[in-house]
Amino acid sequence: MYPSSASFTQLTTYFIDMAYRGASARERFAASVFLIRNQIGLPAATLATEAGISPNTLYLIEKSQINVHIDTLCKVAKALRTDPCAFFSNGNHPAPTAARLNNLRRLVGENIRAARQSRNVSQAQLTRELGLPLGYLGRIERTAPNVRLDTLEKIARELGLRFEALFADTNVSPSHDTQGEHQDIIRIRSTTNARHPARNSTENKQANARPEHRRRRSSKEKIAIVRESFTPGKTVLVVARNHDVNPNQVFRWRKLYRDGLLAEQQSGEQLVPASELANALNEIDRLKQLLEGKSTAQTGETAVVKRSRSKK
Missing domain, CATH: 1.10.10 (Arc Repressor Mutant, subunit A)
Structure with a gap:
């Protein structure tokens, strides 16, 4: 997967190229663990022991063949003394504290909820678009279950977020290189707070208010x-x-x-209200029944006339 014999600079260049070509979160995490471990000269067996995972699990992680949970990510981050955001971006991040790693699940859930609410999308709509089990997104936002990277990546992509922004903590002062992901969450949370009157003054609510009238679209x-x-x-x-x-x-x-109910209107056509259309269809059905009844009666009368004539 990686260059077998290469300097750390070459490995870093390889990782950056990987990010630019749209590597998945799982691939970026695998590359980061491999690069950081080689930079500090930490054997794989030692890292596995310090992280509390099996050597085979670490091998699969570095080959991007396993979809890890948040808890596993935190274990590796603690052993490597690396902030979770650093696995997915090239910025300089401070070493994580025990409190940050312990609260990472809750932080991810809060960031997802803030991003979703700022875009005015309900949990049901986002769940349907992502194909997640019913109620699972609500659990992620409320109770912060042990989510896997692939699921988080789908959520970030659907919300238009950079993946590392899900792990960003606005309480930590970001460095110059990492202000991007922090600004994502700060902007999202400020927009979300603007929708709750109890959190903002009247001036802030007026500044963030949307226009009342939107143009009608054809x-x-x-x-x-x-x-x-x-x-x-x-x-x-x-x-x-x-x-x-x-x-x-x-x-x-x-x-x-x-459902086939959104049809393109041709030039010169007039729109008919649905109630009028339903009434017209009912009237057509009634007339059809009358015509069918008259046709049956006429057929019966013709048969009687023919029989009477044959008797004469």
Whole structure:
């Protein structure tokens, strides 16, 4: 997976190239553990012992063949004296304290909830888009279960966050190189707080208020936005933000589109209310029944006339 015989500088360059080519969180964690362990000259067996994991588990981690939990990440971070954010970014991070590692689950849950609320997306909608079990996202935000990296990466991607921002702690003063992920969470939390009157003054609420009136979009525009949200690599949150649309509205349009109820209106056509359309369909059914009844009666009368004529 990595260059077999290379200096730490070469290994670092390899890791940076890996990040630029869109490596997954699991691959970045594997590369970071390998690089940091080699930088400090720590044998794999020693690291496994200090982290309280088996040598085979560490081997699978460094080969990115295992989807680790947050607790396992914390064990490795403690043994390497490395902040969790440092596994996924190139910035300078201070060594983690025991309190930070112990509270990492709770912090991840709070960051996910803050990011979701700032984008005005419900738990049910995000759960449906991610394909997670019903209620699992709520557990992540409330009780902070031992989530795996792949699940966290899916959540970060859907929310439009950098993965390391999920582990960022706004109570820690960031260095110049790591201000990006901290700014992500600070911005998200400030936006979230703006939606709760008890947390902000009247001036802050007015500054963060959204415009009351939004322009109405035609069916053609709605369909274009929905189709863009189905494009590989695009998410509903990103598309909604690009078009200045509420994500909940895009979710609703997607459902109508799937049900065939979001049709493109041709030029010159007039829209008919659904109630009038239903009444018209009922009237058509009634007329069809009347015509069928008359047709049956006429057929019966013709048969009687033919029989009477044949008798004469």
